[in-house]
Amino acid sequence: MKLSIIFIIFALQFNTLNKIHYKMSTIRFHALKETFNRKPVKFKEKGKHSENFGKNVFNFSAMRQAMTKEAFKSVQNAIEHGTKIDRNIADQVSSAMKDWALNKNATHYTHWFQPLTGTTAEKHDAFFEPIENGGAIEKFGGGQLVQQEPDASSFPNGGIRNTFEARGYTAWDPTSPAFIYGTTLCIPTIFVAYTGEALDYKTPLLKALHKVDAAATAVCKYFDKNVKKTISTLGWEQEYFLIDDAFAKARPDITLTGRTLVGHSPAKGQQLDDHYFGSISDRVLSYMRDLETECMYLGIPVKTRHNEVAPNQFELAPVFEEANLAVDHNSLLMDVMAKIATRHHFKILTHEKPFAGINGSGKHNNWSLATDTGINLLSPGKTPMNNLQFLTFFINTIKAVHDHEELLRAGIATASNDHRLGANEAPPAIISVFIGAQLTKVLQELKNVTKGKLSPEEKTDLKLNVVGKIPELILDNTDRNRTSPFAFTGNKFEFRAVGSTQNCANPMTILNTIVAKQLEEFKVEVDLLIKDKKLKKDEAIFNVLREYIKKSERILFEGNGYSDAWEKEAKKRGLSNNKTTPTALKAKISKKTLDLFEGMEVMTKVESHARYEIEMEEYTMRIQIEGRVLGDLARNHIVPTAIKYQSALIKNAQGLKDIFGKEFKKIAKEQLELIKDISGHITGIKSKTKAMINERKKANKITDIEKKAHAYCDKVKPYFDEIRYHCDKLEIMVDDELWPLSKYREMLFTR
Ligand code: ADP
Ligand code: MG
Numbered sequence: 138m139k140l141s142i143i144f145i146i147f148a149l150q151f152n153t154l155n156k157i158h159y160k161m162s163t164i165r166f167h168a169l170k171e172t173f174n175r176k177p178v179k180f181k182e183k184g185k186h187s188e189n190f191g192k193n194v195f196n197f198s199a200m201r202q203a204m205t206k207e208a209f210k211s212v213q214n215a216i217e218h219g220t221k222i223d224r225n226i227a228d229q230v231s232s233a234m235k236d237w238a239l240n241k242n243a244t245h246y247t248h249w250f251q252p253l254t255g256t257t258a259e260k261h262d263a264f265f266e267p268i269e270n271g272g273a274i275e276k277f278g279g280g281q282l283v284q285q286e287p288d289a290s291s292f293p294n295g296g297i298r299n300t301f302e303a304r305g306y307t308a309w310d311p312t313s314p315a316f317i318y319g320t321t322l323c324i325p326t327i328f329v330a331y332t333g334e335a336l337d338y339k340t341p342l343l344k345a346l347h348k349v350d351a352a353a354t355a356v357c358k359y360f361d362k363n364v365k366k367t368i369s370t371l372g373w374e375q376e377y378f379l380i381d382d383a384f385a386k387a388r389p390d391i392t393l394t395g396r397t398l399v400g401h402s403p404a405k406g407q408q409l410d411d412h413y414f415g416s417i418s419d420r421v422l423s424y425m426r427d428l429e430t431e432c433m434y435l436g437i438p439v440k441t442r443h444n445e446v447a448p449n450q451f452e453l454a455p456v457f458e459e460a461n462l463a464v465d466h467n468s469l470l471m472d473v474m475a476k477i478a479t480r481h482h483f484k485i486l487t488h489e490k491p492f493a494g495i496n497g498s499g500k501h502n503n504w505s506l507a508t509d510t511g512i513n514l515l516s517p518g519k520t521p522m523n524n525l526q527f528l529t530f531f532i533n534t535i536k537a538v539h540d541h542e543e544l545l546r547a548g549i550a551t552a553s554n555d556h557r558l559g560a561n562e563a564p565p566a567i568i569s570v571f572i573g574a575q576l577t578k579v580l581q582e583l584k585n586v587t588k589g590k591l592s593p594e595e596k597t598d599l600k601l602n603v604v605g606k607i608p609e610l611i612l613d614n615t616d617r618n619r620t621s622p623f624a625f626t627g628n629k630f631e632f633r634a635v636g637s638t639q640n641c642a643n644p645m646t647i648l649n650t651i652v653a654k655q656l657e658e659f660k661v662e663v664d665l666l667i668k669d670k671k672l673k674k675d676e677a678i679f680n681v682l683r684e685y686i687k688k689s690e691r692i693l694f695e696g697n698g699y700s701d702a703w704e705k706e707a708k709k710r711g712l713s714n715n716k717t718t719p720t721a722l723k724a725k726i727s728k729k730t731l732d733l734f735e736g737m738e739v740m741t742k743v744e745s746h747a748r749y750e751i752e753m754e755e756y757t758m759r760i761q762i763e764g765r766v767l768g769d770l771a772r773n774h775i776v777p778t779a780i781k782y783q784s785a786l787i788k789n790a791q792g793l794k795d796i797f798g799k800e801f802k803k804i805a806k807e808q809l810e811l812i813k814d815i816s817g818h819i820t821g822i823k824s825k826t827k828a829m830i831n832e833r834k835k836a837n838k839i840t841d842i843e844k845k846a847h848a849y850c851d852k853v854k855p856y857f858d859e860i861r862y863h864c865d866k867l868e869i870m871v872d873d874e875l876w877p878l879s880k881y882r883e884m885l886f887t888r
């Protein structure tokens with residue numbers, strides 16, 4: 138009897154304890170507990186970077202060892218001169234590739250490509266193949282290397298390919314070497330429909346690179362007849378956030394959208410700037426070391442790493458490479474980063490704006506052109522002739538950006554990058570070019586060059602005092618304008634407005650195409666002056682450049698790109714200021730753009746239209762998903778929590794009333810106000826969410842892709858901030874213990 142009473146008391150007590158425990162063990166508290174107990178995961182030290190570099194890449198040196206001279210020469214020719222590889226050679230290459238891969242314990246192979254989803258795609262096949270007598274062999278023939286047919290029906294195609302047909306194929310890109318990732322041999326490929334249209338990022342990029350090579354090489358011949366090839370170079374800088382993955386799992390918004398849709402800013406943000414270049418924590422350092430080791434094996438030449446401005450924000454940058462390879466390496470890196478982060482219990486956020494009120498992330502694209510004679514065409518040289526060549530490429534690039542600023546803006550338009558561009562942070566949505574005070578002066582002087590023939594005195598003056606002085610000027614040209622979306626930084630242009638999640642191929646295709654087009658026009662104009670006006674080559678070049686400077690002046694801007702004054706000034710200058718993706722994307726199907734891409738044989742009009750549709754649809758889907766997640770969070774997480782807390786307050790107030798009677802209103806003033814405020818915010822959330830859902834329903838009924846994207850942008854999205862406002866207010870009112878979502882201070886300051 139006694140025992141059973143004790144047992145009942147114990148059981149009751151246990152039950153209440155359990156209840157308390159239940160209250161405490163919201164997912165947020167679990168996440169906090171998990172992170173408190175984290176230790177740095179030991180990195181897998183694997184020797185010197187220089188020794189590991191390219192170990193898992195079927196590069197020239199691996200090929201030379203593994204292949205016959207004939208096959209090697211053939212592949213080398215294909216890479217350097219774009220020649221075709223015949224079937225017999227492809228068999229030899231595949232056989233060598235297979236032996237090399239098996240030797241490195243690879244079991245599968247895949248055609249690795251970049252569909253228009255923005256990520257990379259792969260479908261693994263085993264080398265293994267059963268044979269008649271019950272045995273098995275490892276097989277990988279030339280046919281399998283050169284072409285594959287993935288079931289492509291689920292990749293975006295913008296209506297090009299009837300989905301039921303599902304007929305697209307991948308084809309080997311020998312200019313980007315195969316590599317082993319994990320136990321899979323990955324073969325970089327293009328992805329095209331059977332009808333010939335590109336379904337990926339790489340195909341138009343390769344075409345644009347081919348065009349810029351031809352156009353730049355032709356112009357180079359004015360200065361050096363020995364130039365046979367020009368490559369476009371790209372050095373990207375990848376910014377990202379790292380947070381503990383327990384927090385990411387505890388936040389449905391991060392899991393589903395890659396960013397926080399609610400969350401009050403922490404008491405300490407980035408105002409002290411103490412994170413920039415600060416010391417890197419052990420946990421993060423261990424992650425970075427693993428990441429860098431893997432990059433070395435994969436031949437991604439990462440070189441610098443540092444903390445960025447915001448807490449838990451970092452940057453990784455490689456040595457620049459040929460643009461196609463650099464694009465592949467960036468896509469691969471983003472995949473590798475995410476995988477290695479998992480091992481270290483981190484979640485990597487490459488979204489452009491994961492946290493409101495805290496700096497976002499970008500992916501600066503440093504770009505230049507280099508000749509096979511070893512000259513960087515955007516680097517001032519030692520002689521006046523070299524400098525005239527530099528000025529030619531420098532001014533032509535400015536002119537290209539000037540003529541196609543709206544298209545460049547379109548090339549970086551995504552739902553997530555809208556949070557940066559035009560949102561009073563990072564580069565503005567207005568494209569302009571920063572060149573620094575010294576080069577501005579040089580352009581001013583060139584603008585005054587006499588039209589037509591130059592006098593001998595003027596020639597000497599130009600040589601000595603304008604063109605001849607450039608290298609010295611550049612050396613002390615240290616002023617850098619961080620607010621510029623497109624800045625000249627000494628020996629390259631830096632396209633800073635590119636988003637951190639983006640595939641670089643899109644902006645790189647545009648930039649290389651517009652520069653190619655510009656260089657083609659330049660050559661025609663110069664040749665005409667030489668032929669018709671009988672000008673000397675230098676004179677003709679000076680004459681054309683002078684006109685270009687005059688025509689493209691409005692794109693040059695040295696001031697603060699974030700300021701309101703610039704927005705007004707840019708408007709006066711007639712520059713575009715497309716703040717949202719649906720508005721910005723329109724430039725992708727303007728007559729000017731369609732003609733440009735078709736004329737340059739980079740994309741047909743059908744392909745341009747298809748891409749436009751895909752990007753508009755993607756925009757709509759992203760906003761749609763965010764709207765749904767925000768609605769769920771507000772109604773299922775935040776409102777119930779607020780009600781719970783409010784109930785406790787009501788109980789408390791009622792108790793006070795019982796004790797103090799009439800006086801209670803004075804005593805419980807704070808509680809009563811809080812109760813009222815909470816109700817106000819709950820009502821706010823409810824009404825705004827309802828209105829948002831209504832707009833979503835209306836938008837979903839729209840069949841026109843363009844109108845639908847605009848509806849999501851102009852009618853649905855504005856509610857996000859309004860709903861968020863009430864949620865964030867509640868976050869600072871409600872008892873911290875009850876709050877279900879990981880807070881900014883936890884995610885950003887827990888290492
Ligand atoms: P930050 O912008 O952080 O100050 P830098 O201006 O030093 O950094 O830029 C470094 C990046 O520029 C690196 O990724 C590097 O590879 C790239 N880079 C340097 N020279 C070239 C070039 N000629 N072509 C393309 N990228 C280049
Ligand atoms: Mg930079």
